[in-house]
Amino acid sequence: MAWLIWRQHRTEVCVLGLLVGLFGIALLVLGTQAHDLFPGGPARCAGAAGADEACTASFRRLDEQYGFVENLLAAFYLVPVVIGAFLGAPLLARELEDGTWQLAWTQAVPRMRWLAVKLAALAGVTVALTGIFTAVLTWFRQPFDAWEGRFQYDAFDLEGLVPVAYALFAFGVATAAGAILRRSLPAFGVAFGAFLAARMLVALLARPAYATPLTTTEPISVGGAKDRSVAGFADWTIEHGYADATGRRLSATEYYDLEDAADRAGTNLNQFLHARGIQQFGVYHPADRFWTFQFIEAALFVAVAAVLIGVVVWRVRRRLI
Amino acid sequence: MTATEFALRTDGVGKRYRKGWALRDCTLALPAGGVIALVGPNGAGKTTLLRLVVGLLAPSTGTVEVLGHDVTASTPHTLSRIGFLAQDHPLYKRFTVAEMLRFGRACNLRFDQGLAERRLAKLDIPLDRRAGTLSGGQQAQVALALALAKRPDLLVLDEPVASLDPLARHEFLQVLMGAVAEGGVTVLFSSHVVHELERVCDHLVVLNRGRVTLTGDIDTLLTEHRLLVGPRTATDLDRAGTVVEAVHSDRHTTLLVRDGAIPTAPGWQAQPISLEDLVLAYLRRPSEPGAAVTSEVAAWRG
Numbered sequence: 001m002a003w004l005i006w007r008q009h010r011t012e013v014c015v016l017g018l019l020v021g022l023f024g025i026a027l028l029v030l031g032t033q034a035h036d037l038f039p040g041g042p043a044r045c046a047g048a049a050g051a052d053e054a055c056t057a058s059f060r061r062l063d064e065q066y067g068f069v070e071n072l073l074a075a076f077y078l079v080p081v082v083i084g085a086f087l088g089a090p091l092l093a094r095e096l097e098d099g100t101w102q103l104a105w106t107q108a109v110p111r112m113r114w115l116a117v118k119l120a121a122l123a124g125v126t127v128a129l130t131g132i133f134t135a136v137l138t139w140f141r142q143p144f145d146a147w148e149g150r151f152q153y154d155a156f157d158l159e160g161l162v163p164v165a166y167a168l169f170a171f172g173v174a175t176a177a178g179a180i181l182r183r184s185l186p187a188f189g190v191a192f193g194a195f196l197a198a199r200m201l202v203a204l205l206a207r208p209a210y211a212t213p214l215t216t217t218e219p220i221s222v223g224g225a226k227d228r229s230v231a232g233f234a235d236w237t238i239e240h241g242y243a244d245a246t247g248r249r250l251s252a253t254e255y256y257d258l259e260d261a262a263d264r265a266g267t268n269l270n271q272f273l274h275a276r277g278i279q280q281f282g283v284y285h286p287a288d289r290f291w292t293f294q295f296i297e298a299a300l301f302v303a304v305a306a307v308l309i310g311v312v313v314w315r316v317r318r319r320l321i
Numbered sequence: 322m323t324a325t326e327f328a329l330r331t332d333g334v335g336k337r338y339r340k341g342w343a344l345r346d347c348t349l350a351l352p353a354g355g356v357i358a359l360v361g362p363n364g365a366g367k368t369t370l371l372r373l374v375v376g377l378l379a380p381s382t383g384t385v386e387v388l389g390h391d392v393t394a395s396t397p398h399t400l401s402r403i404g405f406l407a408q409d410h411p412l413y414k415r416f417t418v419a420e421m422l423r424f425g426r427a428c429n430l431r432f433d434q435g436l437a438e439r440r441l442a443k444l445d446i447p448l449d450r451r452a453g454t455l456s457g458g459q460q461a462q463v464a465l466a467l468a469l470a471k472r473p474d475l476l477v478l479d480e481p482v483a484s485l486d487p488l489a490r491h492e493f494l495q496v497l498m499g500a501v502a503e504g505g506v507t508v509l510f511s512s513h514v515v516h517e518l519e520r521v522c523d524h525l526v527v528l529n530r531g532r533v534t535l536t537g538d539i540d541t542l543l544t545e546h547r548l549l550v551g552p553r554t555a556t557d558l559d560r561a562g563t564v565v566e567a568v569h570s571d572r573h574t575t576l577l578v579r580d581g582a583i584p585t586a587p588g589w590q591a592q593p594i595s596l597e598d599l600v601l602a603y604l605r606r607p608s609e610p611g612a613a614v615t616s617e618v619a620a621w622r623g
Contacts, residue, residue, distance in 0.1 A: 099407060100413055104428075
């Protein structure tokens with residue numbers, strides 16, 4: 001069986017391995033240079049942008065020289081999906097397309113064993129490739145994380161556990177779609193579309209609700225910079241705005257009315273707001289929730305993948321294919 | 322007869338797809354040894370029946386027993402005793418012929434690599450060619466060599482020659498019959514062409530619109546059935562339900578009867594019927610599950 005799986009899927013595995021290898025080497029080279037901008041290591045500068053002179057200079061150079069890479073990487077959250085879907089789509093669909101399922105399942109290997117070995121092998125390759133890719137990417141992003149935290153969309157979705165979960169999700173959708181549609185290419189497309197939809201819903205609606213966000217409120221300082229974030233640099237701010245002295249949140253219109261009033265009175269806005277007891281509030285998830293959130297999101301996607309694989313196993317077992 | 326002397330036994334087998342029943346009330350007992358032809362028009366349920374026999378599908382009703390074992394259990398032992406050649410003889414197109422053989426070796430308990438290589442060498446099929454680049458006839462031969470190398474006790478073939486040109490068809494049947502002559506294997510194959518079956522087959526199963534309408538040993542069937550030609554008559558001629566078909570022309574009435582050759586009434590002439598005409602007559606019969614069909618099927622079994 002091992003030889004058969006290798007022979008049938010070696011093209012996909014080689015192409016994906018090559019891609020991951022090339023990206024990995026490029027990231028290692030660029031990443032080494034980016035890390036060298038921080039003599040004491042990027043972690044020492046965490047949150048020190050604007051405070052520590054050396055760190056501020058390092059961050060500025062990081063942005064100038066490697067900012068473009070970070071922007072490119074924002075699209076890399078799709079790489080795990082490509083890996084998973086590319087390996088999952090042909091698993092059953094190609095056999096059904098070519099009629100070779102009738103060949104494969106009439107040899108002496110019972111179909112359930114055939115399916116179990118195939119699923120385990122290809123899901124294993126999916127995890128291994130995504131794992132390597134994510135490990136390199138997570139390391140590459142260390143200087144950027146020290147600057148911006150790990151809760152932004154271009155960090156959270158690329159680091160830690162969730163990319164592997166995304167890949168398994170795509171693998172599950174592609175395998176199930178292949179079993180039902182009996183075509184590889186549409187199955188690949190379905191996996192891609194399903195991931196984009198699921199990830200958007202999760203990132204916008206579910207992720208902020210994994211835990212109850214914290215709220216801080218502080219009075220507006222007379223001399224402070226306007227719109228200074230209330231939460232820490234690495235925290236994930238869900239919402240921030242202004243509240244009156246009683247703590248009631250102001251609508252945008254109410255705030256603009258205050259701004260106009262300050263303009264008309266010809267006073268400094270901060271002083272104007274401070275005098276009226278207006279406070280700033282921030283709703284946020286603290287940075288140390290990163291791993292909790294990673295676990296929850298990974299579990300969510302892996303659970304859906306497991307259900308879809310369960311459907312495939314059930315269909316093959318009941319001989320509905 | 323004990324169960325193992327039957328290559329295949331089905332009992333009340335039916336298969337329902339979303340669109341409806343593809344096969345209903347299929348009860349068969351086919352002896353081991355020899356060649357069994359499964360005949361019927363397109364869409365009669367032949368492929369469904371064969372897939373049920375090799376365990377690719379599970380029946381909606383009834384049981385399928387192959388070589389004395391329930392085939393839905395799909396044990397390696399049972400699977401290794403059945404060879405299957407699906408319609409259009411699918412192969413992994415990007416595998417070389419040698420890799421196809423390696424596939425067979427890797428996925429089977431017993432696999433006679435030497436036998437397969439000898440067969441392919443005899444047919445001048447190079448082992449290093451990709452399966453997808455071979456001609457249709459050669460692909461069929463590779464698929465057959467693969468199935469025969471399992472040394473199966475039952476070889477099931479779905480429309481094996483339908484897509485082949487006359488020359489490839491002839492060569493394929495020659496190899497197949499050669500394998501049968503070497504002994505030990507029961508062959509069950511489907512065809513929508515009745516022509517030439519007589520030469521090749523021992524046993525016949527006629528399937529029409531999802532139902533078995535005739536089954537039996539070919540020689541016996543041909544002795545039991547006769548054409549009776551006599552003066553045109555409109556009266557009910559069916560003596561004890563033996564008339565399979567009645568055709569009336571201006572002056573004559575031709576009856577196909579299954580009466581075991583009882584003496585002919587005066588004024589009537591008896592003629593033997595060809596296998597092709599016999600099959601066609603059964604295929605022309607209304608296939609709705611009328612009482613007559615069912616009772617006759619029951620009577621034939623007795």
